[in-house]
Amino acid sequence: MRMPSGARVLVARSPDRAGELVSALRGVGAEPLLLPLIDFEQAGDQHSLDVAFDALGAGAYGWLVISSVTTVRALEAKAAERGTSLSAWLPGSILVATIGPATRRVLESRGVGVDLAPTAQQSGTGLLDIWPDNQGSVLLPQADIADPRLRRGLEARGASVQAVTAYNTVDYPADPRRALPACRPALQQQDVPNGAAALVLTAAEAKAEIGAGRLHAVVAASPSAVRRIHADLAPLGTCRFVAIGRSTAAEAASLGLTVASVAEEPTASGLVAAVVRSLAAQPPPPRQPAVKHPAKDTP
Structure with missing residues (x-):
């Protein structure tokens, strides 16, 4: 080619x-x-993200859905604030779903296993197509401008979804004081x-x-x-x-x-x-x- x-x-x-x-x-x-x-900054509402992240570490959710590499960056920053890594913070009972091979590669390179990911249509719709019904509680960290259809689709399949803003999308370049680490x-x-x-x-x-x-x-x-x-x-x-x-x-x-x-x-x-x-x-x-x-x- x-x-x-x-x-x-x-x-x-x-x-x-x-x-x-x-x-x-x-x-x-x-x-x-x-x-x-475009660039990415820390979420404006850090309190809500902190509460959700602490609940994640305590085993409050059955699933963690990560839809982008940028979400990984935001969660890694939260783990670093607590003096640990994302893989160490996640409880052994958590199941992880993701979208797209790039996000999966980054997660696996950090020692986070991926339990569910679409292989045909690598998008939110593709994930919904393979999502098992009635899977309990789901943490969905995402961008401030995230399309609500993924959350709605998970809820339509019986999941109890906690959606939280993990980062803000801004014009390039991000404010160095709030920029997510690369x-x-x-x-x-x-x-x-x-x-x-x-x-x-x-x-x-x-x-x-x-x-x-x-x-x-x-x-x-x-x-x-x-x-x-x-x-x-x-x-x-x-x-x-x-x-x-x-x-x-x-x-x-x-x-x-x-x-x-x-x-x-x-x-x-x-x-x-x-x-x-x-x-x-x-x-x-x-x-x-x-x-x-x-x-x-x-x-």
């Missing part, structure tokens, strides 16, 4: 969250560029081939590149990123929009953005394949001189 020659792909993620996708895009011949749009180290020179770090653009620079026809695809990994792309970059012109999954694609369609391709699985390889598909029918035009911002290369 190779990209058309000269393909430049804008990834709407911050450097600390984009390393794997940047490497995968470079591996198939694309030039990735980064556009950080779950992975920031993208480093050695993480991408030939030591070439991905260029980081501002929204104004990305819009100018799109207007000049020098960006050929933009990748969004969440509905919140879609909203920022629509607000800051539209119209996209010939730049193809690629979504990580159905909810992201649905948000784009609702805003009038044409979705060129949707990843079959929410992974770096799935996104790369979706970008290749989006560009296959209409390869990028000959490369034009691009705006260079050496000072903004990721360290």
